[in-house]
Amino acid sequence: xxxxxxxKEDVKVGLRTDGNEYQLSLEYSGxxxxxxxxxxxxxxxxxxxxxxxxxxxxxxxxxxxxxSRKYNIIKxxxxxxxxxxxxxxxKPTTDDISQGWILRFFVQRRPDRIITEVNRDxxxxxxxxxDEALYKRASIRWKISGTDISIKFINSGKLQTMDNxxxxxxxxxxxxxxxxxxxxxxxxQ
Numbered sequence: 001x002x003x004x005x006x007x008k009e010d011v012k013v014g015l016r017t018d019g020n021e022y023q024l025s026l027e028y029s030g031x032x033x034x035x036x037x038x039x040x041x042x043x044x045x046x047x048x049x050x051x052x053x054x055x056x057x058x059x060x061x062x063x064x065x066x067x068s069r070k071y072n073i074i075k076x077x078x079x080x081x082x083x084x085x086x087x088x089x090x091k092p093t094t095d096d097i098s099q100g101w102i103l104r105f106f107v108q109r110r111p112d113r114i115i116t117e118v119n120r121d122x123x124x125x126x127x128x129x130x131d132e133a134l135y136k137r138a139s140i141r142w143k144i145s146g147t148d149i150s151i152k153f154i155n156s157g158k159l160q161t162m163d164n165x166x167x168x169x170x171x172x173x174x175x176x177x178x179x180x181x182x183x184x185x186x187x188x189q
Contacts, residue, residue: 012039013049022057042172082131088119100145107135115172144179152176
């Protein structure tokens with residue numbers, strides 16, 4: 001696989017959970033993940049660091065209360081089910097590059113403020129298949145063309161405004177040049 005380098009600000013390593021925070025599947029299994037994990041650009045993975053083989057972790061889903069299930073059976077109502085959003089890394093198209101920006105979409109889980117970048121389809125599912133009581137959403141026009149100073153200035157200003165409605169987004173998007181020709185990751189692609 002070769003040597004991989006990680007930006008210190010992008011990755012939090014050596015974290016541990018004793019359970020009831022994360023699980024390995026989107027569906028309810030009754031089993032929560034116990035062990036070490038790390039956060040890579042806001043996405044949570046198994047294992048203490050990104051160097052080891054890892055699996056995506058999802059927010060832990062508890063089984064609906066038995067009383068509410070009994071009520072729903074008596075009233076012949078279906079217990080509501082929702083899906084958890086999954087991470088999506090956008091890839092700028094030639095149109096995006098020529099217009100100088102891309103539209104990026106995010107959801108934030110309300111209790112613990114974990115932010116996940118999603119695609120447009122998932123963004124539109126908030127309030128339907130993705131529980132609006134659990135997640136809020138926001139989007140941003142992310143500048144990717146211009147001088148490095150102008151890109152940083154514009155993206156920084158947008159993040160400061162967005163931080164009012166989605167606290168922590170500035171930490172999540174800490175590479176202001178991401179997707180631009182000045183980003184060391186994207187310039188080589």
